[in-house]
Amino acid sequence: MSVAVTIETIEKRFENFPALRGVSLDIQPGELVALLGPSGSGKTTLLRLIAGLEEADRGRVLFGETDTRELSLRDRRIGFVFQQYALFKTMNVAENIAFGLKSRPRHERPSNDEIRKRVRDLLDLVQLPGLEKRYPSQLSGGQRQRVALARALAIEPRVLLLDEPFGALDAKVRKDLRAWLRELHGRTGHTTVFVTHDQEEALELADRVAILNEGRIEQVGSADDVYDHPATPFICEFLGEVNKLPVKVVGSQAFFGDRPVLGGLSQNQGGPASLYVRPQHLRIVDETPLALPGTVEHLRRNGPLRRAEVAVEGLKKRLEVDLASQVAPAIGERIRLRITHGNLFAAA
Amino acid sequence: MTAATTTFRWREPSILPGFGLALGITVTALSLIVLIPLAALFLKAASAGPADIWAVATSPRTLAALKLSFSAALFAALVNAVFGLILAWVLVRYDFPGRRLIDAAVDLPFALPTAVAGISLAAIYAPNGWVGSLLAPLAFKLTIPFTGLSLGFDGKVAYTPLGVMVALIFIGLPFVVRTVQPVLEELQSDVEEAAALLGASRSRTIFRVVLPQILPALMTGSILAFARAVGEYGSVIFIAGNVPMVSEIAPLLIVIRLEQFDYAGAAVVATMMLLISFALILTGNLIQARARRRFGDV
Numbered sequence: 001m002s003v004a005v006t007i008e009t010i011e012k013r014f015e016n017f018p019a020l021r022g023v024s025l026d027i028q029p030g031e032l033v034a035l036l037g038p039s040g041s042g043k044t045t046l047l048r049l050i051a052g053l054e055e056a057d058r059g060r061v062l063f064g065e066t067d068t069r070e071l072s073l074r075d076r077r078i079g080f081v082f083q084q085y086a087l088f089k090t091m092n093v094a095e096n097i098a099f100g101l102k103s104r105p106r107h108e109r110p111s112n113d114e115i116r117k118r119v120r121d122l123l124d125l126v127q128l129p130g131l132e133k134r135y136p137s138q139l140s141g142g143q144r145q146r147v148a149l150a151r152a153l154a155i156e157p158r159v160l161l162l163d164e165p166f167g168a169l170d171a172k173v174r175k176d177l178r179a180w181l182r183e184l185h186g187r188t189g190h191t192t193v194f195v196t197h198d199q200e201e202a203l204e205l206a207d208r209v210a211i212l213n214e215g216r217i218e219q220v221g222s223a224d225d226v227y228d229h230p231a232t233p234f235i236c237e238f239l240g241e242v243n244k245l246p247v248k249v250v251g252s253q254a255f256f257g258d259r260p261v262l263g264g265l266s267q268n269q270g271g272p273a274s275l276y277v278r279p280q281h282l283r284i285v286d287e288t289p290l291a292l293p294g295t296v297e298h299l300r301r302n303g304p305l306r307r308a309e310v311a312v313e314g315l316k317k318r319l320e321v322d323l324a325s326q327v328a329p330a331i332g333e334r335i336r337l338r339i340t341h342g343n344l345f346a347a348a
Numbered sequence: 349m350t351a352a353t354t355t356f357r358w359r360e361p362s363i364l365p366g367f368g369l370a371l372g373i374t375v376t377a378l379s380l381i382v383l384i385p386l387a388a389l390f391l392k393a394a395s396a397g398p399a400d401i402w403a404v405a406t407s408p409r410t411l412a413a414l415k416l417s418f419s420a421a422l423f424a425a426l427v428n429a430v431f432g433l434i435l436a437w438v439l440v441r442y443d444f445p446g447r448r449l450i451d452a453a454v455d456l457p458f459a460l461p462t463a464v465a466g467i468s469l470a471a472i473y474a475p476n477g478w479v480g481s482l483l484a485p486l487a488f489k490l491t492i493p494f495t496g497l498s499l500g501f502d503g504k505v506a507y508t509p510l511g512v513m514v515a516l517i518f519i520g521l522p523f524v525v526r527t528v529q530p531v532l533e534e535l536q537s538d539v540e541e542a543a544a545l546l547g548a549s550r551s552r553t554i555f556r557v558v559l560p561q562i563l564p565a566l567m568t569g570s571i572l573a574f575a576r577a578v579g580e581y582g583s584v585i586f587i588a589g590n591v592p593m594v595s596e597i598a599p600l601l602i603v604i605r606l607e608q609f610d611y612a613g614a615a616v617v618a619t620m621m622l623l624i625s626f627a628l629i630l631t632g633n634l635i636q637a638r639a640r641r642r643f644g645d646v
Contacts, residue, residue: 053541074547086538089643090560099556100546135643155546 002029002191003064003158005050010059012045019045021215022059030189032182034202037212038238043195046212047161050193051078063158074103079157079190083164085148087136093147094119094132100155122150125184142173153188162194166201178205199239203227211235233345236276243282243319245275246347254344257314261292262339272347279307279320281341284329291336294319296329310337386622393619396612404616409592410601414620416509417598418628421577424516429570431517432524433562439525440532454525457518462582469515470587473506480506507589512597515583520573527569531562561643564636571632578625 005027012020020042027033035043048054050061052073061068068076088096097119101110110118123129126146136144145165152160165181166174182205185192196202202209203223210220219231230236237244247254247261249270254262262275285291297318298309308329309318321337329335393401404410439451457465473480487502505511535558543553559566581599588595598621605614 051545053545073544076545077547078545080542080545082538082542084536084538086536086542088539088543088557088560090557090563099543099548103543103546103548103552137643151542151546 002189004029004062005159005191005193006062007046007050008059008062010046010049010056010061012042012049012054012056014045018215020049020056023212023215023217024059025210025217025220027191027193029191032185032192032205032207033194034206034209035193035195035212036197036199036202036209036238038197040214041212042215043197043212044163047163047193047195050159051080051161052076053080077155077158079149079152079155079160081145081148081152081160081162081165083167085136085144087144087148087151089136091135092132093123093128093134093136093139096136096147097122097151097154099151118154122154125153125188126150127180141169142177145169145177153190157190160190160192162192164196165194166196166198174201181205203239211238213238230276230343233274233276236343236345241279241320243277243279244317245277245315247273247275247344249273249344254342256292259292260290262342262344263290265344274345274347275339275342276345277319277339277342279322280305281339282319282321282337283340284321284323284335285338286336288336291338292319293334293336296331296333296335299329299331310335312337389615389618389622392611393615396616400612401616404613405620409596410598410617410620412593413596413598413601413617414624416512416595417578417621418624420509420512420516420597421574421580424513424520424577425570425574427513427517428520428524428573429566432521432569432573433528433566435521436525436528436532440529454522456522457520458522462519462580463586465518466515466583466586469518469583470506470511473511473514473587475504475506477506480504506587507591507595509588509595511587511589512584512595515587516577516580519580519583520577523572523576524566524569527565527572528562531565535561564639567632567636567639571629571636574632575625575629578621 005025007023007025007027010020010023011018023042023046025033035046037043045054049056050068052068052071063071063076088099091099094116098115101115101118119132120129123131126149128143128146128150131139131143131147136147139147145168149162149165166177169177178201194205203226206223208220208222209226211218211226213232213234219226219235221229226235227239230239236242245256245261247256249255249265249272251270252263252265253260254265254273254275256275292312294310294312296308297311300307300309302322306323306328308321308323310321311318319337323329396404435450435454439447439454470477472478473483475481475484483505501510502508505514539557539561540553543557544550548556579599581597581603584597585600588597588600590596590600598617602614602617602621605611605617
């Protein structure tokens with residue numbers, strides 16, 4: 001039932017704004033892929049193109065071997081969950097879910113009893129049993145979200161597309177639904193593509209993450225791939241908080257000013273570069289070699305961790321440093337920081 | 349549903365002040381402008397005495413006029429519901445040269461003195477007018493077999509009940525367009541896209557998804573158009589021909605009674621119009637309120 005989706009060098013312009021500039025992506029049958037990017041990066045446009053709600057200027061989308069340009073919207077068999085759910089508010093939950101089945105031509109349409117049974121099964125699947133007679137206005141945001149999903153699943157889609165599926169929900173519901181969706185995908189196995197601007201959501205949920213920026217895919221890979229080995233500075237910055245240090249690479253060492261801050265580099269390109277270091281990859285140390293001296297200027301709470309802002313001579317922005325709970329420097333204290341891990345990009 | 353079981357109390361809906369003042373102004377203004385004049389109307393009608401009231405109320409001429417007024421207004425409202433909806437749809441959904449002009453022209457029936465509208469319509473639809481002369485050759489008569497009922501069009505619009513309807517359609521159109529337009533504009537396109545992706549044909553999408561959502565607004569507009577049409581006087585009398593028992597509308601009958609100094613008779617006809625209108629409009633509004641309560645806003 002699930003198909004592979006192949007996206008071939010898609011280009012799309014709106015007026016004079018290039019929304020997508022040559023995007024290619026292979027999605028395996030049954031895979032769960034996240035399209036991640038800031039707003040305006042083209043991720044929603046790409047999703048709508050896969051659905052057939054937009055037409056590409058160049059390039060094509062294949063479902064298996066079939067060119068989707070030859071398929072009508074109905075024949076594409078897409079399950080699409082809209083950001084604002086787009087439920088039919090004049091229909092109750094059961095009618096919403098049954099809408100796709102009842103829209104089929106007469107000879108393909110299941111009997112009314114079958115439709116009723118399917119609606120009941122789908123409501124069980126999305127954990128909303130017994131809500132058939134409710135109207136969308138009587139449901140909470142999370143419930144609407146799940147009804148929208150049940151409605152999309154009712155037509156036995158070949159591809160499931162979700163546009164910012166958790167965008168309009170509060171943090172707690174988001175987390176719950178995320179785990180639930182992951183589990184549901186494991187059970188139903190639809191080829192699924194979802195759009196999000198929340199990197200945490202993408203990394204947690206998806207088999208693979210495709211990161212878009214200004215109409216191009218900058219990197220595709222598993223959560224570990226993209227987080228640990230970001231292909232570009234943009235990805236490094238987009239996936240989480242990061243400190244940026246201008247350095248100079250000589251041999252296997254990176255120098256900040258004339259001070260070596262990171263050693264054991266395998267890259268053989270020398271010269272000026274930018275070193276990206278995440279707050280959790282800075283550690284306060286006692287010894288001097290490969291350490292960066294600085295002054296603690298500010299301390300604050302950041303979720304489970306404490307965060308220090310450390311001013312370093314020669315650096316305009318303070319370094320953000322995550323502190324293990326036992327170490328607690330005072331404000332104004334001089335400390336030394338060691339970089340345990342960093343990503344190096346040649347200076348542009 | 350719960351409201352029916354709880355006892356009535358003065359409801360102060362929020363902590364913000366202004367409830368008393370607002371309600372005071374409302375009651376005063378409504379009394380001065382609507383309630384007291386209407387009460388005077390009832391009193392005047394009652395002054396005629398039961399026998400006279402009954403005589404006026406059941407006279408064939410009164411009944412014919414009322415029947416024409418209400419049926420023509422209802423018909424005009426239905427035509428406007430369909431035509432106004434299409435017009436609003438075109439104005440909202442499509443962009444074409446002259447769209448703004450048409451959009452502005454929709455309001456003209458509001459602004460134009462009704463007499464001007466009536467005279468123009470009469471001139472155009474008269475047998476020798478631009479449209480009337482085209483319609484004249486289309487006369488036909490159909491007799492439905494076995495029933496004895498016949499259906500016909502004698503080629504004339506002006507100076508017949510058909511002319512009354514044309515005038516009422518003209519003056520009622522803006523109500524439907526202007527109430528439906530904003531609702532159509534706010535309709536989210538994702539609902540239609542969702543329907544299309546679920547495999548619905550375009551007509552199924554329109555009739556099952558779009559129309560139900562704009563139905564409350566469409567009803568509001570149609571009720572307004574109906575209400576306006578029932579009371580319309582100025583434009584109709586020029587095109588109707590005003591033949592008693594055939595094309596004489598109730599408001600005209602009231603004026604005729606007034607000119608004969610039969611104030612009580614005029615008041616009786618007016619009261620009947622008032623009661624029937626009130627009942628019809630109230631029914632329409634109740635149906636609508638139910639729909640709104642049920643579907644809410646998502």
